[in-house]
Amino acid sequence: MPSRSNRLSLQISASLFVVFGLGFFGLLVIGNSAMNLSDREALSREQRLAARNLEAAIQTLPEQQRSATVWDDAVNRTKELDIEWMDENLGVWMEEYFGHNENFVLNEENNAIYASAQGEVKALGFYSSRSDVVAPIARQLRQRLNKAATRADFSYETLAEIQAVRPVELDDQVAIVSVVPIVTDTGELEQKLGSEYLHVAIRYVDDALAAQVAEPIELDDYRFDKNRPEGSLAGIALASAGGNPLAWLVWAPRTPGSDLFFELLPVFTAVASAGIILLLWVIRRLLKFSRMLEDSERQALLDIDALQKAKQEATAADRAKLNFMSVVSHELRTPLTVILGYARLGKNIDRMPASETLLRELKTNSRNGDIATKCANDVLNLATTGMEKIERSGEHLLFLVNQLLDYAKMETGRLELDTEVCEVQELLEPVIDQMRVLTDQKGLKLRSSIHRCNLIADVTRTRQILINLLGNAIKFTDKGTVSVLVEETAQRVNISVSDTGPGIEKGELKKIFEAFHQADLSQSRNAAGTGLGLSVARELAKLENGTIDVTSEVGVGSTFTLSLPKDNESELEQAA
Structure with a gap:
């Protein structure tokens, strides 16, 4: 029979064993719960981000199409059945730059006039294998076009925003079909409602699309599968218009909780005697890790928003660059055409x-x-x-x-000015005489009120600034008056150029001095320019220690004010 001390030792040992056993078991239970919670949180996060990226990828299709369908050339060339042009801009372009696998152009009767697949032109009969799927989407788009036409605020810009996008099954291939109208970008072409040609883009739901969705959020072992994910795999459904899953984006989800738990399990076993302390430490550690996951998700969402904003800014910059190149090509080609025409005439x-x-x-x-x-x-x-x-x-x-050269010099810091004391009337009169020829040609009145005073400026560059400001005022004013007013303060000479033109929207006032920016692209094509004039003018004014400010009211006109340093020393000498 065990002694009392042995019994007590056994009781203490048993008690300790039970306490530590229960503590370790409780630790395992709590750890397992925290592990599952962390894994579920990570899975939920991945599913939310994947669903968001998949929807963004689908909605990107019509935006990509509009880069070539909202265009006067597209309206004209498709109606002229210019297959070569359609292949280059609505087929090859869409396939090479955006990854569209199939492209079609439909006439007003929804019959194909152009077809391509994988960058190769196909016979029009190829569309018959797609018409059963595409035709309902095209009809849906036309219904939306007709509905938009009944709105009180209907305009040609409204047509450009209408789209019909739907995941479908093509034979044994799941794809996304996007249909947009081919419409004018300027509103200068007359398009009878219902006669719009349509552009159909088909993108296969394949590994490339899976990579586009999964790689930004770093999913592992991703792919599209027709079967619902089983076992340890996670996934989100790509559903049809009726809500039936057509395909599943499947991936191997991360298990940060499980990974951490199994990393710490040997440590838990080795220090089981510190049960309660270790248990509290583990709980604190897991809670801290859960907060880290939340912070990581929050930061990931911020990073995604920042990336999307950067992408939008880059797209806007590319669009501005393309618009600039288009305008410059128009402006350079027109004078050269005249030169060549009359040169040949003289020849x-x-x-x-x-x-x-x-x-x-x-x-x-x-x-x-x-x-x-x-x-x-x-x-x-x-x-x-x-x-x-x-x-x-x-x-x-x-x-x-010269505008382009001045801009290049200013960008590289190679433009130098030769400032001197000059009389404002002597500076302005040649410019006004030169501009009066243009106002007379347009039937405008050119008025000036010049107060005699001296200023410090580079005569040539200041005249260049004033020619630009007056040229813009004349260019955008169809009737009324262009005025030049000189005023002085104690330290500055202010030269204001006012017009009775259409005015500038408030949202555009902050942008008009940006290089290559033009407030109204359709109007700027009619009124020749590169979009550099005001940018160059403001930079020249800064080099002269001056400023250019603008005030404008839509429907009333605009006033640009050039402010330059006043020469007070010469006036003091004359007074003495």
Whole structure:
């Protein structure tokens, strides 16, 4: 029979064993619960982010299409059945840059006029294998177009935003079908409602789409599968319009709780004698890790938002660059076309009827001096007129090129100014005389009120600034008055250029001095320019220790004010 001390030792040992056993078991139970909670939290986070990315990838399709479908050229070329143009812009472009696997163009009767798959032009009969799926989506889009036309605020911009996107099954392939209308980007083309051609983009639900969704959030072993994920795999459904799953994005979910638990399990076993302390430590550690997961998710969402914002800004920058290149190509091509046209005319002047008549009269009847003189004068007048147009076009082209050169110099810090004391009236009068020719041509009034005073400026560059401000005022004013007003303060000379043009929206006022920015692209194509004039003008003013400010009211007009340093020393010397 055990002694009392042994019994007590056994009781203590048993008690300790029970306490530590229960503590270790409780530790395992609590640890397992925390592990599952952490794993579920991580899985829920991955599912939310994956669903968000998948929806974003689907909604990106129509945005990608609009890069080539909201375009006057697209409207004209599709109606002209220009297959080569459609293949380059609505087929190859969509496949190479956006990964669209199939592209179709449908006429107003929803019949295919162009088809391509994997970057290759297909016979129109290829569309028949897709029409059963695509046709209902196209009809849905047209219904939305008709419904939009009944809205009170309907405009051509409204058409560009209408779309129909739907996941579908194509044979044994799941795909996303996006249909958008081909519409004008300027509103200058007349499109009868219901006659819009449609662009259909089909993107397969494949490994490339899975990578686009999964890689930004670092999912592991991802793929699309037609079967619901089983076992340890996680997934989200890509559902049809009726809500039936067409495919599942499947991946191996992270298990941060399980990983951590099994890392700590040997430690728990080794220090089981510290049961309660260790238990509390583990709980604190797991709770801390859970908070870290929440912080990580919060930071991940912030990073995703930042990436999306950066992507939008990059897209806007690319769009501004493309718009700038388009405008410059228009502006450079027009003067060059005039130059070439009249150069060719001058080259063939001896073949003109007037020249041939002159030669014939001079050869056959020298006594018809009046006829010969008139013919000669006609030839000379035509040549003179042509040369004048060539000169004007050349000057305009030189002005555009000079703007680009000035901007490049300012960007690299190589532009230097030669400031001096000058009289404002002497500085302004040549500019006003030059601009008066343009106002007379447009039937505008040019008024000036110049207060005599001295300022410190680079005469050439200041005149360049004023020519730009006056040129813009004249260019965007169809009727009324352009005014130049000079005022002075104790330290500054303010030269204001006002017009009675259409004015500038408040949202555009902060942007008009940005390089390559043009407030109204459709209007800027009619009113020639590169989008650099105001940017160059403001930078030149800064180099002269000056400023350019603008105030504007839509429907009333705009006022640009150039403020430059005043020369007070010369005035003091004259007063003395």
